Amino acid sequence: MLKRIVYGVCGAAIVGLGLFSLYAYNPSIEPITPTVNPDYSSQVIEQGKILAAAGYCSTCHTPPGGSAYAGNYEMHSEFGTIYSSNITPDVETGIGSWSEVAFARAMRTGVSRDGHHLLPAFPYEHFNKMTDDDISAIYAYIMTSVPAVYQVKKENGIPFPLNISALQAGWKLLFADTETFQANAHKSAEWNRGAYLAEGIAHCGACHTPRNALGGEKYAQMYQGAPIDGWIAPSLTSTSTSPIPWRSQDFYEYLTTGNSVYHGSAAGPMAPVMHKGLSALPESDIQAISGYFADLARTNDTDEPQSSSTLHAALAAQHQQPDQRIDEGARLYATACQACHYSSDQLVKGRPLITIGSATHLNDPANLINVILDGVRNDQGISGVVMPGFRDALTDKDISAIAAYLRQAAGENTWPKLQQQVGEIRNQPRFEH
Ligand code: HEC
Ligand code: HEC
Ligand code: HEC
Numbered sequence: 008m009l010k011r012i013v014y015g016v017c018g019a020a021i022v023g024l025g026l027f028s029l030y031a032y033n034p035s036i037e038p039i040t041p042t043v044n045p046d047y048s049s050q051v052i053e054q055g056k057i058l059a060a061a062g063y064c065s066t067c068h069t070p071p072g073g074s075a076y077a078g079n080y081e082m083h084s085e086f087g088t089i090y091s092s093n094i095t096p097d098v099e100t101g102i103g104s105w106s107e108v109a110f111a112r113a114m115r116t117g118v119s120r121d122g123h124h125l126l127p128a129f130p131y132e133h134f135n136k137m138t139d140d141d142i143s144a145i146y147a148y149i150m151t152s153v154p155a156v157y158q159v160k161k162e163n164g165i166p167f168p169l170n171i172s173a174l175q176a177g178w179k180l181l182f183a184d185t186e187t188f189q190a191n192a193h194k195s196a197e198w199n200r201g202a203y204l205a206e207g208i209a210h211c212g213a214c215h216t217p218r219n220a221l222g223g224e225k226y227a228q229m230y231q232g233a234p235i236d237g238w239i240a241p242s243l244t245s246t247s248t249s250p251i252p253w254r255s256q257d258f259y260e261y262l263t264t265g266n267s268v269y270h271g272s273a274a275g276p277m278a279p280v281m282h283k284g285l286s287a288l289p290e291s292d293i294q295a296i297s298g299y300f301a302d303l304a305r306t307n308d309t310d311e312p313q314s315s316s317t318l319h320a321a322l323a324a325q326h327q328q329p330d331q332r333i334d335e336g337a338r339l340y341a342t343a344c345q346a347c348h349y350s351s352d353q354l355v356k357g358r359p360l361i362t363i364g365s366a367t368h369l370n371d372p373a374n375l376i377n378v379i380l381d382g383v384r385n386d387q388g389i390s391g392v393v394m395p396g397f398r399d400a401l402t403d404k405d406i407s408a409i410a411a412y413l414r415q416a417a418g419e420n421t422w423p424k425l426q427q428q429v430g431e432i433r434n435q436p437r438f439e440h
Contacts, residue, residue: 033122036112038104041096047147055148058141060287062134062208066279067091076149077156082128083436088164089128097155110146111139117179124175126163127222136188136207182223201299204292209284214240214276230303237435238275239371245305248368250317252310255301262293265388268354269312271364272388274378282386321363322352324416336412339405343397357392367417372410372425376432379406403429
C-alpha cells in the first residue's frame with residue numbers, strides 16, 4: 008500500500024463543537040459555468056504551471072499510475088486515511104465549476120466551494136502566504152491546461168466525531184497561521200523573495216517545522232526540524248546538528264543537485280521536493296531560498312569548510328582502520344559500504360563522507376537507517392546516481408552495528424535503542440516518495 012506525507016493531523020476533537028458552529032460557518036460559493044476559452048495570457052498560464060510544480064500539487068493530487076491532478080492520493084494520519092481531491096477542471100467531480108474566488112478561498116483558508124472545511128493535510132496555511140496574482144496564475148493553469156478527469160473523491164476514513172467539518176474550524180482557530188506574507192523591511196529583496204517562496208508555495212515548514220500533539224506547526228520553532236513519514240526533516244536553522252555550517256552555496260548545491268558534498272543527499276520525502284518541485288523554479292529563486300536559509304542558519308558564505316578542523320577529523324576518521332576482528336560494525340562497514348564510500352583525502356561528489364553527513368549527526372538515526380535499508384534511488388539524491396538498499400542483505404543487528412560504528416567514528420554519543428529502532432523502521436509502512 009502506498010502511503011505519504013500527512014503534514015497536519017485533524018486533532019480538533021477537544022474543541023467544543025457548539026462554540027465554533029458560528030465561526031465554522033462558511034457559505035457555499037455558487038458554481039459557475041466554465042468558459043470555453045478563458046482569457047488568460049500565456050505568461051500567466053506558464054507562471055501558474057511553474058508554481059503548481061513548486062507547490063508539489065501533482066505529488067499529492069496524483070496517485071501512482073493515476074491521472075494527473077485527479078486526486079484520491081492516499082495519505083495516512085494517525086487519525087485515519089485521507090484522500091486528496093480531484094482538482095482537474097472536470098465540472099462534476101473536479102473544480103471545473105469553481106470560480107476563481109472559490110479557488111482562492113480554498114487556497115487561503117482551507118474551505119471547499121460548498122463551504123465545508125478541508126483538512127490541514129492540504130497545506131493551505133502556507134499557500135495563504137502567496138500573492139493574489141500567484142494564486143490566480145495557478146487557477147489559470149489548472150483551468151486551461153490540466154485535462155479534465157471524471158473521478159469521484161473517496162471519502163476520508165476519519166472517524167466520527169473527528170470528521171465533523173466544524174471541528175476543523177476549531178483547529179484553524181487554535182493553530183492555523185492566517186497571516187498573509189509579511190515582507191521584512193530590514194532584509195534585501197532577494198531575502199524576502201526566498202522567504203516568500205519558502206513560507207508559501209514551497210511550504211518547507213510543513214515538514215521542517217515541529218508540530219504540537221494536534222498537528223499545529225510550532226511557529227516559535229520554525230524550521231527547527233521534525234519527523235515526517237518515518238524520516239527526520241532536519242533543522243535548517245542555527246540549531247542544525249550538522250558539523251559543517253550550511254552556507255548559502257551549500258543550500259544551493261543541495262537544492263539544485265540533490266546533494267551537498269559536506270552534508271549528504273536529498274532522499275526520502277525530500278527527493279520529490281527537490282527533483283519535482285524546486286527544479287521548476289528559475290535559478291534566481293533557488294538562490295533566494297538558499298540565501299534566506301543561510302541567514303536563518305546564521306552562516307556566512309566566507310566560512311571555509313575546507314580548513315575546518317571538523318572536516319579534517321572526519322576525513323581522518325574515515326581513514327582509520329579499526330580492528331575489524333573486534334568491531335563488528337567496522338567489519339560490516341568495510342565489506343558492505345566502503346567500496347563506494349571509500350577513504351580519500353578529499354570529498355568526492357557522489358561519494359558521501361558518512362562521518363560528516365547529516366545522517367550520522369542527527370540526534371535520531373532514522374535517516375541513516377532508512378538509507379541503509381532502502382538505498383538512494385536514481386530519482387533521489389543526485390540524479391542518475393544510486394545506492395543499493397540492504398533490506399534483504401543485512402539483519403537489524405548488522406544495520407545497527409554499522410550505524411553505531413559510524414556514529415562513533417563521527418565523534419557523537421551513541422544512539423540508544425538502535426537495534427530496536429532499525430526493527431521498527433524496517434516494519435513501518437513503506438512510504439513511496
Ligand atoms: C501534502 C499534500 C498536498 C499538497 C502538496 C497539495 N494538496 Fe491540495 N489537497 C490535499 C488534500 C489531502 C486535500 C483534501 C482535504 C480534505 O479532504 O479535507 C486537498 C484539497 C485541495 C483542494 C480542495 C478541493 C475540493 O474539492 O474541496 C484544492 C483546490 C487543492 N487541494 C488545490 C491544491 C493546489 C493548487 C496545490 C498546489 C499548489 C495543492 N492542492 C497541493 C493535499 C495536498
Ligand atoms: C515533504 C516534506 C519536506 C518538505 C516539503 C521539505 N523538506 Fe527538506 N527535508 C525533508 C526530509 C525528510 C529531509 C531529510 C532527507 C535526507 O536526509 O535524505 C530533508 C532534508 C533537507 C535538507 C538537508 C538538511 C540536512 O541537514 O541534511 C535541506 C537543506 C532541506 N531539506 C531544505 C528544504 C527546503 C529549502 C524546503 C522548501 C523549499 C524543504 N526542505 C521542504 C523533508 C521535506
Ligand atoms: C554501490 C555503492 C554504494 C554502497 C555499496 C553504499 N553506498 Fe551509500 N551512497 C552511495 C551513493 C552513490 C550515495 C549518494 C546517492 C545520491 O545522492 O544519489 C550514497 C549515499 C549514502 C548516504 C547519504 C544519504 C543521505 O540521505 O544523506 C549514507 C548515509 C550512506 N550512503 C550510507 C551507506 C552505508 C552505511 C552503506 C553500507 C551499508 C552504504 N552507504 C553502501 C553509494 C553506495
